[in-house]
Amino acid sequence: MATSDVKLLGAWPSPFALRVHIALNIKSVDYECIEENLRAKSQLLLQSNPVHKKVPVLIHHDKPICESLAIVQYIDEAWSSAPSILPSDPYDRAVARFWAAYIDDKWFPWLNGVANAQGAEAKKAALDQVREGLVVLEEAFGKCSEGKDFFSGDRIGYVDIALGCFLGWVYVAEKRNDVKLLLEDKMPGLAAWANKFCEDGAVKDVMPDKDELLEFANMVLDARAKLNASSNN
Amino acid sequence: MADEIILLDFWPSMFGMRVRLALAEKGLKYEYKEEDLRNKSPLLLEMNPVHKKIPVLIHNGKPICESLIIVQYIDEVWHDKSPLLPSDPYQRAQARFWADYVDKKLYELGRKIWSTKGEEQETAKKEFIECLKLLEGELGDKPYFGGEKIGFVDVALVTFSCWFHAYESFGNFSIEAECPKLIAWTKRCMEKESVSSSLEDPHKVHGFVMGMKKKLGIE
Secondary structure, eight states, X not given: OOGGGEEEEEOXXXXXXXXXXXXXXXXXXXXXXXXXXXXXXXXXXXXXOTTTOOSOEEEXXXXXXXXXXXXXXXXXXXXXXXXOSSOSSXXXXXXXXHHHHHIIIIIHHHHHHHHHOOSHHHXXXXXXXXXXXXXXXXXXXXXXXXXXXXXXXXXXXXXXXXXXXXXXXXXXXXXXXXXXXXXXXXXXXXXXXHHHHHHSTTTTTTSOOHHHHHHHHHHHHHHHHHHHHHHHO | OXXXXXXXXXXXXXXXXXXXXXXXXXXXXXXXXXXXXXXXXXXXXXXXXXXXXXXXXXXXXEEEESHHHHHHHHHHHTTTSSOSSOSSHHHHHHHHHHHHHHHHHHHHHHHHHHHOOHHHHHHHHHHHHHHHHHHHHHHTTOSBTTBSSOOHHHXXXXXXXXXXXXXXXXXXXXXXXXXXXXXXXXXXXXXXXXXXXXXXXXXXXXXXXXXXXXXXXXX
16 A cells, blocks of 8 residues: 555644554554644645644545544554454443543643643642542553553553553653652552553654653743743733 | 443433433433432442543443443444444544534533623634534535434534523524524434434423523523
8 A cells, every 4th residue: 555545644742643653553554744833734734624723634545534532543443453452342442432531631631731830839739630630540540451561451552542642741741840740659550551651662663752842842831931921011 | 131221311411312312213221310410329429430420321230431432332332223323434533523523612612602791602602603504514415414314423413402592592692593504404303203302302401501590690
């Protein structure tokens, strides 16, 4: 199959685009990666995702698929041979979807909230909330993994991808705020899982370098802070 | 052995209605348990400890939470009858995209329409209509979002329609005037027994919202 049959419109810092890279790698799909400049979006992106105008977009046989979790499920279904990303049992699938939704609807907004929190008290509250979420996810990990390495068992799957894509940004939040979020004593399962996830064959070549991400984040977030400060004067 | 299906729900919830509709489409018998959201039952707290919200489907003792996840679960377990998601992966991705769009936008905008005033309300009304127009575009000339039969997106969206009267009344605008095709679609859906038996009476919903406004001290 020609590589241009599968295109991924992404941006290297985007954890959502990372989910799609990982899913395509799990299925050993050859694809063309198109790096978008999110401050000057391409015509292709605007045409392919007119509703949200966001990355990632997967373009397969010239047809666009949007929303990272919908894309991951699409990849699992369109390339249906093993390894599977979602489990085969409907109940297990519902559990996996539940945790991915929790990550997207609750936990990620809390992580995002750390950068937006103004003042020391608000920052501390935001960081505490992220940790509380990780404690919930630690319990979920215990139940889902059943003693194995990943949420999905022996190999990475849907929830691993949904959460693991944020590990670089967790590192950024830890470094910028001089705290630990992934605490080995409170979240031993997740701490071990995080290392294994980053080492996984489908992940390690596409995960952005943590320190490059930190540099990028510093640039963006410090510029935003300056803008907020000047508009408050 | 017969399946034991219990639905923990709250009668005005458009999310709970989605599950009632999916169960009706599949012709499934279930026990409906009405929750008092100011006094949540031990069963609800045990079955949905993370969010403590309805709807929760309990199938043979095991809980499934989050309305669209429940609908997909029902569709996958009882896959022989009235499939809600298409079989083609690309069409499934499109259905998931639009159901997600409904989830991201409509509830919050609708809530702002009945609970705010002035500029905030006007902005919410405008955005709400824009969302419905976009959905109208996606519907196109098809009888349903699912094509010839109701599908996942129909289930995700139609349950909001019994809240339209409340939105129109408290927002002082007409949805039909702006989105006639969408209202035609809601009427087409309501011709189906599964839909009409799952959605609540818009006047009852209006009364409920009136009660909420009084309780929250909103004019």
